[in-house]
Amino acid sequence: MKRKAASTTTTRANKPKQAPRTFDRDVLPTLLGYNIRRAQIVLWRDFARTVAEGEIRPGMFSALALVRANPGIAQVELGNELGIDKASMVALLDRLEEPGWILRTRSSEDRRRQGLTLTTDGERIYKSLKQEMLQHERKFAQLFSKQEREQLVSLLQRFLDVEV
Amino acid sequence: MKRKAASTTTTRANKPKQAPRTFDRDVLPTLLGYNIRRAQIVLWRDFARTVAEGEIRPGMFSALALVRANPGIAQVELGNELGIDKASMVALLDRLEEPGWILRTRSSEDRRRQGLTLTTDGERIYKSLKQEMLQHERKFAQLFSKQEREQLVSLLQRFLDVEV
Numbered sequence: 517m518k519r520k521a522a523s524t525t526t527t528r529a530n531k532p533k534q535a536p537r538t539f540d541r542d543v544l545p546t547l548l549g550y551n552i553r554r555a556q557i558v559l560w561r562d563f564a565r566t567v568a569e570g571e572i573r574p575g576m577f578s579a580l581a582l583v584r585a586n587p588g589i590a591q592v593e594l595g596n597e598l599g600i601d602k603a604s605m606v607a608l609l610d611r612l613e614e615p616g617w618i619l620r621t622r623s624s625e626d627r628r629r630q631g632l633t634l635t636t637d638g639e640r641i642y643k644s645l646k647q648e649m650l651q652h653e654r655k656f657a658q659l660f661s662k663q664e665r666e667q668l669v670s671l672l673q674r675f676l677d678v679e680v
Numbered sequence: 681m682k683r684k685a686a687s688t689t690t691t692r693a694n695k696p697k698q699a700p701r702t703f704d705r706d707v708l709p710t711l712l713g714y715n716i717r718r719a720q721i722v723l724w725r726d727f728a729r730t731v732a733e734g735e736i737r738p739g740m741f742s743a744l745a746l747v748r749a750n751p752g753i754a755q756v757e758l759g760n761e762l763g764i765d766k767a768s769m770v771a772l773l774d775r776l777e778e779p780g781w782i783l784r785t786r787s788s789e790d791r792r793r794q795g796l797t798l799t800t801d802g803e804r805i806y807k808s809l810k811q812e813m814l815q816h817e818r819k820f821a822q823l824f825s826k827q828e829r830e831q832l833v834s835l836l837q838r839f840l841d842v843e844v
Contacts, residue, residue, distance in 0.1 A: 539746070539749075539750060539757075539761060540749035540750055541745075541746065541749065541761075542745040542746070542748070542749040543745065543810070543813075543814075544742055544745055544746070545833070546833075547813070547817050548723070548817060548820050548821060548829070548832065548833070549723045549727065549738060549816070549817060549820070550738075550742060551832075551833050551836040551837065552716060552719055552720050552723060552836060553720065553723075553738055553739075553742075554763055554836070554837075554839070554840060555716055555836045555837075555839035555840070556716050556717065556720045557763045557764065558763065558839045558840060558842060558844055559712070559713045559716060559717075559839065561844040562842065562844040563713065565844065574713060574714075574717055575717075578708055578714060578717075581705075581706040581707065581708055582703070582705065582706070582708070584706070585703075585704035585705065585706045586703060586704055597703060597705075599718055599721045599722065600721065646707070649707075649711070650707075652713070653711050653712060653713060655842060656712050656713070656839060656842060657712060659838045659839070659841065659842065660835065660838070664835060665712070667831070667835070668712065668715075668832070668835045668836075669709070669710075669712070669715050671824065671828060671831070671832045671835075672715040672716060672718070672719045672832075673715065673718075673719075674823045674824070675718070675719035675722045675723065675820060675823070676718060676719070676722060677823065678722060678726065678819060678820060678823070680722055680725040680726040680729065
C-alpha cells in the first residue's frame with residue numbers, strides 16, 4: 517500500500533538532516549576534505565540567503581574588504597591573499613568593476629601592475645554587505661565557545677601551510 | 681629606480697603564501713566562513729592535482745563511495761546525505777552515469793523513487809580514486825595530531841546543526 521505523499525512532504529524549517537535509514541558512509545566521515553566541504557556547503561547556502569539575496573559571492577565580499585582596507589593593492593597581491601588563481605581573479609574583478617564598485621588603474625612605473633581602489637558606490641555597498649555578513653557569521657559563531665572558535669580558526673589556518 | 685622583474689618572479693614551488701607587505705585584513709581573519717573557504721580552496725587545488733588529474737570533483741568521489749556502500753540508495757537520500765540540492769544532484773548523477781559508473785533504476789513500487797547502484801566500471805574507478813583520495817588526505821592529515829584531527833572534525837560537524 518502506498519504511503520500518503522503528505523507524510524514525506526518537508527518544509528525548509530523541517531528538512532531532514534539525514535536520510536531515515538542507517539547509512540554506511542565508508543571512509544567519508546574520517547576525511548578532512550569531506551568534513552570541510554560539508555561545512556562549506558552549509559555556509560554557502562546560508563550566505564546566499566543572508567547576504568545581498570544571493571547576488572554576490574563570498575569571494576566578492578572578501579575582495580571588497582581587502583581593497584577597501586588596502587587602497588591601491590595590486591591584483592596579484594589580492595589574488596595571493598585570497599588564494600585564487602589569475603584567471604579567477606580576472607573574473608572576480610570583472611564582477612566588481614561592472615557595477616562600478618572598484619576601479620582598476622595601471623601604475624605609471626610598472627604597466628603590468630594594476631592598483632585597485634573602491635569607488636564611493638563600492639564603499640556604500642561594502643558597508644551594507646558587512647552588516648549582512650556579520651549577521652550570517654553570528655548564526656555559526658554561536659555554535660562555539662570563544663575558545664572553540666579560536667581553536668577552529670587556528671586549525672583551519674594550518675591548511676594554508678601546505679604547498680599546492 | 682625600477683626593481684628587476686626577476687626579483688618578483690615566482691615558481692610553483694616557491695610561491696609566496698602572503699603578499700610581501702603588511703596587509704590590513706579587516707574582519708576577514710575572524711570570520712569562520714573566510715577561514716573555511718581558504719582551507720577549502722587549498723584542499724580543492726590539491727585534490728585537482730592528486731585525484732584523477734582533475735577529471736573528477738570531490739562530490740563525485742563522495743557519491744561513488746555512498747552508492748557503493750549503500751546499493752539501491754535513493755537519489756533524494758544521497759542528496760540529503762551530501763547536503764546538495766535537487767538540481768545539483770541531477771547534474772552530479774549525469775556526470776557519473778555518462779561514463780557508465782552508476783545505473784539509475786526506478787522502483788516498481790514508487791515510480792518517483794530512483795535507486796542507484798555502481799557498475800563494474802564504477803567499482804573499478806572507485807577503488808583507483810580511493811587510493812588517490814587517501815594520498816591527498818594524508819598530505820593534510822599529517823598537519824595535525826590524532827586528537828587535533830578529531831577535534832577539527834567534531835567542530836566542523838556542528839555546522840550541519842544550523843538549519844539552512
